[in-house]
Every structure is written in structure tokens, then in C-alpha cells.
Amino acid sequence: MIGVVLFGAFLVLLMLGVPVAFALGVSAVCSLVVMGGLGELSLVPSVFVSSVSSETLLAIPFFILAGVIMEYAGISRRLVDFAHACVGQRKHGLAIVVIVAAFFFSAISGSGPATVAAIGSILIPALIRQGYSARHASSLMATAGSMGIIVPPSIAFIIFAVVVSDFSGVSIVRLFVAGVVPGIMLAVALVIACLFLPRKAPAMATSGGPGAAQAPAVTGGDGPQKESFVRAVGKALPGLLLPVIILGGIYGGIVTPTESAVVAATYALLVGMLFYREIKPAQLYRIFTTAAAQSAVVMLIVGAASVFAYVVTVNDIAAGVSDALLGLTDNKYLIILLAVILLLVVGAFIDAVSALYLFIPIIAPVLLEVGVDVTTIGVLMVVNLALGLVTPPVGVNLFVAAGIARISLVEVVKGIRPFFVAGLVVVLLVSYVPALSNWLPDLLGF
Amino acid sequence: VPGDEVHTWNMTVTTGESSTWYQASQRFADALERESDGRMQLKVFTSEQLSAGDPAAGVEQLMSGSKDFSYNSTIIYAGIDPRFGAINAPFLYQDYEDADRAIESGAREAYEDLCAEYGVKMLGFGESGFRQVSNNVRPVRTPDDLDGIKIRIPGIGLFTDIYRGMGANPTTMNFSEVFTSLQQGTIEGQENPMDVIASSGLAEVQEYLTVWNYVYDPLVLGMNQELFDSLGEADQRIVLDAAEEANDFQVQASRDLEQTEIDRHAGLMDVTRLTDEQVNAFRTAMQPLYDEYEPVWGETLTSAVNPGS
Amino acid sequence: MFDRRLATVENLLAAIPFAAVALVAFVNVLSRYFLNASLAFTSELTVNLAVWMLMMGAVIGLREGAHLGFSALHERARGAVRATMTVLITLSILVFLAVLLVFGLELALQQAERGRATPSIGVPQWLFTIALPVGALLGAYRTIQAGRAGFRTTTADAAISDDNEEDGR
Numbered sequence: 001m002i003g004v005v006l007f008g009a010f011l012v013l014l015m016l017g018v019p020v021a022f023a024l025g026v027s028a029v030c031s032l033v034v035m036g037g038l039g040e041l042s043l044v045p046s047v048f049v050s051s052v053s054s055e056t057l058l059a060i061p062f063f064i065l066a067g068v069i070m071e072y073a074g075i076s077r078r079l080v081d082f083a084h085a086c087v088g089q090r091k092h093g094l095a096i097v098v099i100v101a102a103f104f105f106s107a108i109s110g111s112g113p114a115t116v117a118a119i120g121s122i123l124i125p126a127l128i129r130q131g132y133s134a135r136h137a138s139s140l141m142a143t144a145g146s147m148g149i150i151v152p153p154s155i156a157f158i159i160f161a162v163v164v165s166d167f168s169g170v171s172i173v174r175l176f177v178a179g180v181v182p183g184i185m186l187a188v189a190l191v192i193a194c195l196f197l198p199r200k201a202p203a204m205a206t207s208g209g210p211g212a213a214q215a216p217a218v219t220g221g222d223g224p225q226k227e228s229f230v231r232a233v234g235k236a237l238p239g240l241l242l243p244v245i246i247l248g249g250i251y252g253g254i255v256t257p258t259e260s261a262v263v264a265a266t267y268a269l270l271v272g273m274l275f276y277r278e279i280k281p282a283q284l285y286r287i288f289t290t291a292a293a294q295s296a297v298v299m300l301i302v303g304a305a306s307v308f309a310y311v312v313t314v315n316d317i318a319a320g321v322s323d324a325l326l327g328l329t330d331n332k333y334l335i336i337l338l339a340v341i342l343l344l345v346v347g348a349f350i351d352a353v354s355a356l357y358l359f360i361p362i363i364a365p366v367l368l369e370v371g372v373d374v375t376t377i378g379v380l381m382v383v384n385l386a387l388g389l390v391t392p393p394v395g396v397n398l399f400v401a402a403g404i405a406r407i408s409l410v411e412v413v414k415g416i417r418p419f420f421v422a423g424l425v426v427v428l429l430v431s432y433v434p435a436l437s438n439w440l441p442d443l444l445g446f
Numbered sequence: 447v448p449g450d451e452v453h454t455w456n457m458t459v460t461t462g463e464s465s466t467w468y469q470a471s472q473r474f475a476d477a478l479e480r481e482s483d484g485r486m487q488l489k490v491f492t493s494e495q496l497s498a499g500d501p502a503a504g505v506e507q508l509m510s511g512s513k514d515f516s517y518n519s520t521i522i523y524a525g526i527d528p529r530f531g532a533i534n535a536p537f538l539y540q541d542y543e544d545a546d547r548a549i550e551s552g553a554r555e556a557y558e559d560l561c562a563e564y565g566v567k568m569l570g571f572g573e574s575g576f577r578q579v580s581n582n583v584r585p586v587r588t589p590d591d592l593d594g595i596k597i598r599i600p601g602i603g604l605f606t607d608i609y610r611g612m613g614a615n616p617t618t619m620n621f622s623e624v625f626t627s628l629q630q631g632t633i634e635g636q637e638n639p640m641d642v643i644a645s646s647g648l649a650e651v652q653e654y655l656t657v658w659n660y661v662y663d664p665l666v667l668g669m670n671q672e673l674f675d676s677l678g679e680a681d682q683r684i685v686l687d688a689a690e691e692a693n694d695f696q697v698q699a700s701r702d703l704e705q706t707e708i709d710r711h712a713g714l715m716d717v718t719r720l721t722d723e724q725v726n727a728f729r730t731a732m733q734p735l736y737d738e739y740e741p742v743w744g745e746t747l748t749s750a751v752n753p754g755s
Numbered sequence: 756m757f758d759r760r761l762a763t764v765e766n767l768l769a770a771i772p773f774a775a776v777a778l779v780a781f782v783n784v785l786s787r788y789f790l791n792a793s794l795a796f797t798s799e800l801t802v803n804l805a806v807w808m809l810m811m812g813a814v815i816g817l818r819e820g821a822h823l824g825f826s827a828l829h830e831r832a833r834g835a836v837r838a839t840m841t842v843l844i845t846l847s848i849l850v851f852l853a854v855l856l857v858f859g860l861e862l863a864l865q866q867a868e869r870g871r872a873t874p875s876i877g878v879p880q881w882l883f884t885i886a887l888p889v890g891a892l893l894g895a896y897r898t899i900q901a902g903r904a905g906f907r908t909t910t911a912d913a914a915i916s917d918d919n920e921e922d923g924r
């Protein structure tokens with residue numbers, strides 16, 4: 001009964017166009033009032049505040065801050081130049097540059113849209129100039145950006161570790177390591193998809209998208225600088241050191257994941273101010289405001305989703321759904337398929353953070369019950385929801401890419417098919433082959 | 447008519463389903479249901495699930511009535527009023543006999559009164575046990591042995607001061623990250639009751655364990671006071687009796703488990719048991735801390751928790 | 756004029772706690788490794804300041820229409836349907852903010868009365884909890900503003916954007 005109120009209200013509010021965080025919060029508020037009157041609402045702030053004031057989750061704003069600083073510091077642009085010097089010369093070279101650069105950036109940034117925003121503003125116009133259609137340029141960039149939450153560090157894995165701890169313990173570090181192989185697999189799958197992309201002669205490129213082709217410059221609007229490999233490496237080195245600092249720091253036991261994000265942000269700031277000299281002290285106000293607003297969008301969802309999760313917990317709703325699922329079948333492979341389909345549908349409509357809070361309590365116990373290990377469950381959910389970043393109607397990466405290419409969402413979606421198929425193949429592989437997630441963390445002893 | 451009312455209550459514990467806290471809470475639930483002929487239904491939630499994992503917020507919920515019952519350490523209550531920390535004073539009790547004597551001869555009453563100030567009806571003490579320390583640097587036998595060790599502690603001023611006082615390098619961290627951090631060397635040591643050390647498998651990543659009984663850690667079985675007052679006398683009796691049964695079971699189970707685990711860990715780690723003399727050296731080292739904290743705990747509590755002789 | 760000043764205040768209330776949290780956390784890492792003295796107490800400060808950052812950041816999000824959602828139906832709707840949807844969206848946001856305002860204030864008052872303080876350095880907890888009602892109040896103002904603008908124009912997206920409002924002045 002309460003379950004119907006909760007999920008029913010959430011669906012209605014979501015369809016109406018209420019932002020997800022508020023749809024979660026209001027549906028939880030309605031359910032609480034049905035459960036115990038207005039007095040029941042006094043626990044809302046207590047749950048809301050406790051959920052967001054967590055040392056582990058503090059990694060989220062810090063990784064977002066690091067991403068924002070990297071853009072201001074010019075690190076992103078130099079990473080693109082570096083990727084171009086590596087692979088840019090061959091056929092479809094620039095498309096592959098997108099994937100390689102997105103991979104590098106993902107090893108620094110914890111979020112998908114941040115990855116798209118940081119390097120898409122350089123690479124989408126460049127792709128269009130090279131003769132790719134605007135829809136393919138932007139949808140490739142959007143899908144490559146999904147690696148942001150698969151390749152460590154990852155906001156999604158942090159949240160998974162926090163929420164799943166009610167059912168089974170797994171450390172953030174292990175999950176981070178587990179994301180490496182699937183991240184590489186997605187990169188390879190996207191490269192393969194690119195080889196089949198149609199492309200006009202560069203000269204005709206101007207028909208790409210209105211305005212996009214001649215886009216005069218956000219940072220580096222000229223596209224990747226063609227320069228010698230050595231020079232590109234030299235310039236990109238401070239940026240290339242960032243993943244080493246973050247991942248080396250965490251895996252070497254020098255810092256916790258949260259601390260690594262702080263160190264990364266500080267390092268990027270120092271590089272931007274002292275080495276590249278692209279960040280002026282006056283810009284700090286804008287950097288922190290931007291990062292605070294971006295972080296708040298995520299953390300507000302965390303807070304509201306926790307209130308929602310409270311209602312789910314108190315009423316045993318998740319357990320009911322889980323039992324129903326297990327009642328349907330106890331075939332491991334069918335259950336996995338059901339989970340994958342469910343997450344693809346859910347991922348189409350809501351963001352990854354909300355989806356994790358809503359569906360871990362339902363999916364994790366069922367998968368654990370049929371014998372899937374918790375690391376694979378984490379990778380399965382995160383890779384699935386990463387694909388959700390590029391499935392309409394709500395795909396954050398698509399929004400950002402469309403914004404950069406200055407085309408409509410519908411137009412971007414028309415180009416998504418080859419990349420979606422590539423992503424789907426990876427989703428199915430990681431869902432059914434636990435070794436892909438477990439091999440590396442087991443090898444390194446996490 | 448009181449006695450006919452049907453109640454659905456919730457309760458939280460900080461630990462997981464395998465803990466003695468949870469097992470005792472289930473006993474409490476069973477006793478309530480049995481004695482009330484099914485009128486009292488209690489649902490127990492693990493891992494502070496009703497306050498997003500935050501025990502301090504959980505205690506606040508109990509105080510304001512958003513929650514009905516909980517097992518929470520006095521260390522958590524001390525975050526709301528530091529007087530609750532009196533019984534957690536370092537090296538206060540040598541053994542459980544000391545602790546039991548102090549509780550019977552006044553500590554329990556003092557804590558009941560203190561809880562009542564905050565709208566909590568204390569239904570007796572459970573027990574998380576004595577807290578022990580483990581690390582990867584060296585065996586801890588004297589206060590100097592902790593020097594420079596990076597150790598994870600609960601984020602409470604008292605614990606910071608205890609370890610600072612011995613020259614250690616205390617830090618706070620989510621417990622979920624402790625195992626990995628010990629493994630990777632982000633931290634070198636931690637302190638917890640034996641139950642936690644054992645159930646988290648810390649022996650895999652820790653070399654030295656010192657059994658020094660340095661902090662006694664009791665659990666308040668708390669009920670929202672207004673809820674208690676709203677019950678008829680007969681129902682109050684049912685609740686009080688069920689609570690006593692649960693607490694007795696929990697304390698015994700916790701002590702049995704502790705002994706078993708200490709014995710088992712002797713084969714897994716380098717275990718040091720401090721002698722009375724060695725403990726006295728630590729107690730002497732803590733003197734400045736007692737001087738600082740006694741005014742904080744207040745005279746009533748400080749004398750109530752005294753083990754006497 | 757008022758709106759722009761208010762926006763500056765909102766930005767500062769989000770940016771300053773964020774910068775403080777980042778600085779404190781970084782100094783903590785440094786001191787642990789170079790001075791071998793961890794500032795254990797700092798974590799309670801950073802974790803709690805995050806609540807201010809979150810609430811004020813959320814206000815900026817409301818001001819700039821940055822909160823994620825499924826807006827396809829709303830964008831496609833026209834006329835009275837759209838107007839009704841706009842009103843309902845605005846009301847829904849206001850309901851959640853009202854709960855945070857009223858019950859957040861209640862919690863802050865209870866904490867002040869009970870004297871709950873951060874466990875290591877003893878900063879009164881209500882100083883952090885008060886971010887809820889303050890943020891909710893400012894957020895409600897921004898929501899009503901955006902709702903009215905969305906009511907007037909046909910493209911809600913453009914109307915929510917703060918930049919447009921600043922251009923108009």
C-alpha cells in the first residue's frame with residue numbers, strides 16, 4: 001500500500017517534470033504522512049542531513065571540484081592534444097582521439113557529464129570539421145563520457161559502496177580497481193563502432209550542424225593542436241600525472257579515496273596557477289561556486305533519495321519486490337537478464353545516483369541470493385547506469401553534448417545507435433562474466 | 447482500554463545481523479510479542495538504517511520520538527551530552543566484575559536519570575564490551591609504545607585526547623574503509639571491542655593485539671520516554687521484563703564471545719595481555735586527562751561510575 | 756539589484772564553505788604525512804560544513820534550473836496544460852522545501868536546547884542544521900521566481916536561467 005503511494009507519486013511527479021531530487025523527496029513526504037501523519041515528517045531533516053554529512057561521500061564534491069579546476073587550468077585541452085599526438089594521424093584517428101582522451105579524463109574525473117563538458121567543447125567541433133555528422137560527433141562524445149563513472153575514480157562506485165553496505169561489504173578501492181577492465185572494454189567497443197562511422201569529405205564539413213562547424217572557440221575551438229609527440233607529452237605531463245597521483249595515492253595506501261580527490265583538486269589548482277598560468281586568483285570564486293552548484297545537484301539527490309530509502313526500508317518494500325522477483329524464477333542467468341533490463345529502463349528515465357539508491361536494495365539481495373558476487377553486482381549496475389547516461393529521454397551526457405554541438409536532443413539521439421550497441425555488448429559481458437570485474441582486484445590483492 | 451492496544455514499534459542497532467546486539471533485540475521482540483499475546487510488534491533494523499547510518503542522529507530520533515527503541519553506546523550519547531562519557535573513562539575498570547559492581551551500586555541509576563533528562567527511558571544496559579587495540583607497528587605494552595602510530599579512532603574528543611596523550615597519531619574514518627586502509631597502510635592501527643575486531647576479520651591485516659580493557663563500552667537500551675509513559679502499568683511491566691531478559695542475554699553472549707575470540711586470536715596475531723602493573727602505568731599516564739575531563743563529566747556521574755573497592 | 760546581491764550572497768555561502776572544506780581536508784593530509792600529526796577533529800568540521808555547501812549549492816541550482824529531471828512532456832505541452840504543469844512543478848518543489856524549512860528549524864532548535872555539539876571540538880550542531888531552513892527559504896524564493904517566469908514565457912528553460920534575468924536589468 002505505502003509502496004504504491006511511494007512509487008506511484010514518484011512516477012507521476014517525475015513525468016510531470018519535477019526535478020528528480022524533489023520528486024524523490026515529495027513522494028517520500030507523502031508516504032510518511034500516510035504512514036503516521038504530519039508528525040512523522042520530523043525525521044526528514046535528520047535522515048537528510050546524516051546521509052549527506054558522510055566523510056566517504058565528501059569525495060563527490062571533491063572529484064567534481066577537481067574536474068572543474070582541470071577545465072579552468074587547461075589540463076583537459078592538453079590531454080586532448082596528447083591523445084591526438086598518440087593516435088590522431090590514422091583513419092578515424094580523431095574519433096579515436098575522443099575515446100582515448102575521454103579515457104584519460106575519466107581516470108581523473110568521477111562523473112560522466114563532467115567528462116563530456118571538459119573535452120567535448122574541443123572535440124565535438126573538431127569532429128564535425130573532419131566530416132563527421134553533428135549527431136555522430138555529439139553522441140560519440142556523450143558515450144565516451146560514460147567511461148567517467150566506470151573508470152576509477154567514480155562517483156557511482158562510491159555511492160554503490162555506501163548503499164550496498166547494508167547487504168554486503170565491499171571497499172571503494174576494490175570497486176575502483178574492478179572498473180578498470182570494463183572501462184577498457186567500453187573504450188575498445190567504441191573504437192570498433194567508430195570504424196563503421198560514415199564520414200563526408202572534410203571539405204563539405206560545413207553542412208554539419210548550424211554554427212557548430214565554424215564555432216569559434218571555446219578553449220581550443222581550433223581542435224587538437226597538431227604537434228610533435230614529445231612536445232605534446234611534455235605539455236600534458238602534469239595532467240597525465242593526475243591519475244597517477246589519485247590512483248597511486250589510493251592504491252599505495254597514502255590517502256583515502258576522499259583525500260585523493262582533495263589532493264587532486266589542489267594539485268590541479270597549483271598546475272593551473274603556477275605551471276600553465278591559466279587560472280587567475282580572481283577566478284577562484286567562480287570555480288568554487290560552479291563546483292558547489294554541480295556537487296549540490298548530486299548531493300541533493302543523495303539526501304532526498306535517503307529519505308525515500310527510509311520509507312522503503314521501514315515498510316520492507318524492497319524485500320517484497322525481491323521476493324516477488326525470486327518467486328518468478330531462481331535461474332541465475334534469467335535473474336541477471338531481468339536486472340539488466342530493469343536497469344536499462346530505469347537508467348533511461350532517472351540519473352545514476354537516484355537509480356543506485358532506489359534499486360540497490362531491490363537488486364543486490366536478489367543477485368546475492370542467486371550467487372552473484374558483490375563486486376560483479378557493483379560493476380553490473382554501474383556499467384548499466386553508465387549506459388543510462390546516454391539513453392533518452394533523461395541522459396545527462398546527451399544534454400551536455402547536445403548543448404556543445406548546438407543541436408537538439410532528438411538529433412543527438414539519432415546518432416546514438418552504434419555506440420549504444422557497443423555499450424550494450426559490454427554490459428552483457430560484464431554481467432555474465434564475473435572474472436572481468438574480479439580478475440584485476442584479485443590479482444592486486446584488494 | 448490499555449492492555450488491548452496493538453503496537454507496531456521500531457528499533458535500531460548500530461551493528462549488523464550477526465551481532466549480539468541484533469540477536470538480543472530479536473529476543474526482545476520475541477518476548478514482547480509473546481508476553482503481550484501478539485499486541486506488541488517490534489521491527490529491528492541493523493546498521494542504523496533509519497538514520498542513514500548515523501548513530502548520533504539515531505539517538506536524536508529516539509529522543510524526539512521518531513524512533514521507539516535503540517541499542518546505542520554511551521559513546522554516541524556523549525556526542526549529545528559529554529556527561530554520558532563518564533563510564534567510558536580510560537582504564538576505569540580492570541574487569542567485568544569491577545564494571546558490574548559500579549553499575550549495581552549507582553551507575554545504572556545515574557544513567558537512568560541522565561537519559562530521562564533527554565526524553566529517553568533507559569531500560570537497562572547491554573554491553574559492547576571492553577575496547578582493545580591492534581596495530582602493525584609494535585606490541586603495545588607501555589604508553590610510549592603508541593608513539594607515532596597512525597590509529598583510527600571514533601570521532602569523539604575523549605578518544606582523540608587519550609591517543610594524543612600517548613603520542614599516537616589518531617585519525618577518524620568510516621569503519622567501512624578501515625580494513626582496506628589497514629591493508630594498504632593508510633592507517634596502522636585501530637581500536638574496537640573484540641566482537642568488531644573478530645567479525646571484520648582484522649587479524650588478516652593486523653599483527654599485534656593488546657588486550658588492555660582500556661575503555662568499558664556499555665549500551666543503553668533506550669525507549670522514547672513519552673511512548674513509555676503512554677503505556678498502561680501492565681504493558682510497562684511487559685516492556686521492562688522483556689528488556690531485562692534481552693539485556694541479560696546480550697551481556698552474557700557478548701562476554702562469552704569476547705573470551706572465545708581472544709583465545710582464537712592468540713593463534714592469529716601476536717596477542718599481549720597487560721598485567722595489572724602495566725595497566726597502572728597507563729592509568730598514571732592518563733592523569734592529566736582525568737583532571738581535564740572530571741569537570742566535564744560532573745561530580746554526580748564521576749562518582750557514580752567509580753568502581754569503589 | 757536586490758536579486759543580484761542576493762545571488763552574490765548565495766554564491767558566497769556555497770563557495771566559502773566549499774573552499775574551507777577543501778582547504779581543511781588538504782591541510783589534514785599534509786599534516787598527517789609531513790608533521791605526523793593528524794587533525795582528527797577536522798573531519799567533523801568538513802563533513803558538517805558540507806551541509807551548508809549542499810543547501811546553498813542547491814539554491815544556485817534552483818536559480819539556474821540545473822536540477823536534473825524528465826522535462827520532455829513539460830517542454831512539449833502548450834497553453835493551459837503547460838501552465839498547469841508549471842504550477843504543479845513549482846508547488847511540488849515548494850512542498851519539499853517547506854518540509855526542510857519547518858522540520859529543519861525544529862531539529863535545529865531541539866539541538867540548541869539539548870546542546871548537541873560536534874564531538875571533538877564542540878561546535879554547536881545547530882549552526883550546521885540551520886543551513887536547512889535558510890537554504891529552503893532562499894530556495895523557495897528562487898522557485899517562485901522561476902515558476903512565475905515559466906508562467907509568462909513559453910520556453911521554461913530559458914526563463915529559469917539566471918543569466919537572462921541579469922541581461923534584462
Ligand code: NA
Nearest residue numbers: 106148151153
Ligand atoms: Na572516473
Ligand code: NA
Nearest residue numbers: 347348388394
Ligand atoms: Na537515461
